[in-house]
Amino acid sequence: MTGLPLRLRLHRAFLIALILGLWAPAKIVWELRIAHAQDRLRYQGVTLTRQLRDQLGQGLTIGVLSGMRSVVADFVWLEVTVAWENEEWFRMGGLINLCTALQPRSITFWDMGGWQLAWNASVAATKDLSLPNQLRREKASRFWIERGLAIYKRGIENNPENWRLWADTGSLYEQRLGDYRTAAYYFGEAAKRPNCPTFYERFPAIMYGYGDDDRASYEAWKALWERLTPAQRAEPRHESDRIEQEIKRLEQKLSIPKEKRVFPN
Amino acid sequence: MIASLYRIIVIGRNTLTEAVRQKVLSVLLIFALVLVASSVLVSQLATPGLDAAGLIDEQIKFVKDFGCGAIGLFGFAIALLSTAQLIPQELHNRTIYTILAKPVRRSEFLLGKFLGVVLLVALAVALMSTAFGLSLYWEEVKGVAYADSVYGGMAPHFPQVVDKVRQYEAEAAQVQAHGGDSAAQTQEMRALDEKYRLQETNWEGCKNVVEDYDRDVGRIQGQIRDPQLIEAVLLIFAKLIMTTGIALLISTFATSSIFTIVTTFMIYLIGHLESVARDVWFQRGAEVSIWQSGLLGFLSLLIPDMNSFTIVDEILAGNHVPWSHALNLLGYANVYLVVLLALSIVIFDYREI
Numbered sequence: 001m002t003g004l005p006l007r008l009r010l011h012r013a014f015l016i017a018l019i020l021g022l023w024a025p026a027k028i029v030w031e032l033r034i035a036h037a038q039d040r041l042r043y044q045g046v047t048l049t050r051q052l053r054d055q056l057g058q059g060l061t062i063g064v065l066s067g068m069r070s071v072v073a074d075f076v077w078l079e080v081t082v083a084w085e086n087e088e089w090f091r092m093g094g095l096i097n098l099c100t101a102l103q104p105r106s107i108t109f110w111d112m113g114g115w116q117l118a119w120n121a122s123v124a125a126t127k128d129l130s131l132p133n134q135l136r137r138e139k140a141s142r143f144w145i146e147r148g149l150a151i152y153k154r155g156i157e158n159n160p161e162n163w164r165l166w167a168d169t170g171s172l173y174e175q176r177l178g179d180y181r182t183a184a185y186y187f188g189e190a191a192k193r194p195n196c197p198t199f200y201e202r203f204p205a206i207m208y209g210y211g212d213d214d215r216a217s218y219e220a221w222k223a224l225w226e227r228l229t230p231a232q233r234a235e236p237r238h239e240s241d242r243i244e245q246e247i248k249r250l251e252q253k254l255s256i257p258k259e260k261r262v263f264p265n
Numbered sequence: 266m267i268a269s270l271y272r273i274i275v276i277g278r279n280t281l282t283e284a285v286r287q288k289v290l291s292v293l294l295i296f297a298l299v300l301v302a303s304s305v306l307v308s309q310l311a312t313p314g315l316d317a318a319g320l321i322d323e324q325i326k327f328v329k330d331f332g333c334g335a336i337g338l339f340g341f342a343i344a345l346l347s348t349a350q351l352i353p354q355e356l357h358n359r360t361i362y363t364i365l366a367k368p369v370r371r372s373e374f375l376l377g378k379f380l381g382v383v384l385l386v387a388l389a390v391a392l393m394s395t396a397f398g399l400s401l402y403w404e405e406v407k408g409v410a411y412a413d414s415v416y417g418g419m420a421p422h423f424p425q426v427v428d429k430v431r432q433y434e435a436e437a438a439q440v441q442a443h444g445g446d447s448a449a450q451t452q453e454m455r456a457l458d459e460k461y462r463l464q465e466t467n468w469e470g471c472k473n474v475v476e477d478y479d480r481d482v483g484r485i486q487g488q489i490r491d492p493q494l495i496e497a498v499l500l501i502f503a504k505l506i507m508t509t510g511i512a513l514l515i516s517t518f519a520t521s522s523i524f525t526i527v528t529t530f531m532i533y534l535i536g537h538l539e540s541v542a543r544d545v546w547f548q549r550g551a552e553v554s555i556w557q558s559g560l561l562g563f564l565s566l567l568i569p570d571m572n573s574f575t576i577v578d579e580i581l582a583g584n585h586v587p588w589s590h591a592l593n594l595l596g597y598a599n600v601y602l603v604v605l606l607a608l609s610i611v612i613f614d615y616r617e618i
Contacts, residue, residue, distance in 0.1 A: 004615060004617055008615055009615075011615075012611060012612070012614075012615040015611045016608060016611055016612070019604060019607050019608055019611070020566075020567070020608075023604045024566040024567070027566065027569075027601070028543070028565060028566065030597055030600075031539075031540070031543065031570045031573070031597075032543075033593075034570070034573050034593060034594065034597065035540060035543075035570075035573070037590055037593070038573065038576065038590075041586070041587075041590065062534075064537075065534050065537050065538070066338075066341075066533070066534065066537070067337060067504070067537055067571060067572075067574065067575050067577075068334050068337070068338065069575055069578055070330040070333075070334065070577075070578040070581055070582070071330050071331060071334035073330075074307075074326070074327055074330050074331065077323075078310050081310065103578060103582060105578075105579055105582050105584050106326065106578075106582040107322075107582070107583065108322050108323055108326050108582075111322075112323065197480055230448075230451075233451060234441065234450045234451050234454055235441075236437060236454065236458070236472065237476065240451070241455070241458075
């Protein structure tokens with residue numbers, strides 16, 4: 001190589017510079033377009049920050065840098081299971097945050113993470129005899145429910161089109177907080193999302209019923225009945241018989257005037 | 266032109282044969298196949314105590330992530346090791362002199378060598394993908410069996426219940442296929458329901474449990490038979506071929522295989538941070554000095570954006586990635602490859618051997 005004449009060296013350098021000079025600007029423009037498309041499609045993911053690197057440790061950071069983000073997230077998730085088995089709730093909470101930061105578009109992490117915190121950790125807190133009294137246990141339980149709720153809500157922010165996280169949040173409000181009105185809202189939102197099981201469309205009305213808000217329940221059943229087309233009403237999965245029965249029952253109970261009833265007879 | 270193409274193919278075929286005979290690559294491939302297949306075992310570590318659908322979701326995610334991770338990791342190792350040896354080995358064995366003494370251009374030699382490695386990587390990816398497919402199939406069988414056991418435990422005589430609901434669904438479909446006005450159809454459906462209600466005491470419960478079962482099985486099959494997984498494997502392959510191109514370029518001026526391996530690995534890692542470098546370069550805030558900006562700009566202009574290919578994670582997480590976007594990435598990889606090959610040819614053409 002050392003013996004290559006200067007003329008040939010210059011010729012080679014010129015050709016390399018020419019190829020790179022032509023390609024480099026086009027490369028940058030192309031990459032920006034790809035990045036823009038990925039932002040638009042919500043695939044931006046997270047940037048490896050110092051905090052994330054410290055939490056992951058050296059080995060897993062190299063994994064992330066090698067494009068093995070999902071595998072690294074799975075390894076961290078296995079640690080979540082271990083922390084759950086050992087009842088190390090704060091550690092588990094931190095690891096769940098780490099998994100969701102690594103893969104914010106993986107529904108499983110949000111779904112299971114919220115469940116681990118709002119159900120497992122909070123139920124364990126109610127049985128924690130190391131706490132001095134029942135009030136403190138209830139407070140601790142509430143703390144974990146709020147953490148679980150925060151996970152679900154951040155999951156929704158990252159994946160607003162996914163029905164499961166809306167339904168999970170609805171279940172949490174219903175089963176853990178007893179807030180049926182808010183549960184009705186979340187179940188209603190879940191039902192609007194693609195691929196959501198049909199029965200969720202009935203949940204808002206049922207939730208209002210649980211909350212003894214018969215008027216809201218009636219309005220929800222009525223809105224559902226009116227939303228269904230005649231063809232949909234004939235489909236068994238929509239359970240139109242049940243909707244009809246509920247509307248009739250509530251019309252009776254609320255003494256709705258005949259002319260305003262959906263089923264006057 | 267055809268003669269040139271023929272020479273490239275012949276060199277490529279020989280390179281592939283030589284590579285297949287190498288024990289290191291065979292051992293790597295065996296490890297890869299074992300790892301892909303063992304992803305099924307790793308999935309057993311998923312959180313126990315969940316509902317059937319949740320547990321299976323987690324297991325399927327593990328199998329997909331570990332399977333594709335293994336394809337990427339071992340594919341990278343195979344691509345890198347085989348490319349790094351291409352030119353140094355020819356020089357060491359002095360076989361390059363015999364080949365280039367014949368009417369074979371250096372560019373043909375280089376392209377032939379590259380073709381051989383591409384075929385090798387394609388073969389390895391195809392084998393690993395087959396193992397991955399089998400792992401997924403096994404996961405599906407396991408998942409459906411698990412759903413059967415869960416629902417079987419919930420409803421006594423579950424198989425008979427399923428048969429009855431299927432019979433009902435067939436009759437309901439016939440009623441709906443007849444058409445007619447919706448009121449008459451509703452009446453017919455009610456009559457049909459009544460008929461089955463008389464045969465089965467908890468008919469609504471039966472229908473619900475079968476609906477839940479179908480939904481869970483559909484969810485399992487939907488995740489496993491996801492056609493987007495083909496997109497994921499293609500994107501992994503494109504990334505591997507880009508890595509091969511980089512390694513080939515470095516090996517045209519490198520004096521040892523180790524240098525090629527280490528440098529390519531570093532470029533691969535930097536490639537995953539190229540988007541960050543590009544963003545900082547474009548922002549050029551007060552906190553970035555002119556030297557830092559210059560370095561980041563230099564890296565952004567030269568290093569490929571490997572991070573864009575992590576979109577594979579989105580596919581594995583079950584998110585929809587349009588084919589148009591995947592094709593855009595594949596196009597980017599191909600054009601980048603052409604540039605890398607052009608540079609390799611220029612450098613190799615002028616290299617003193």
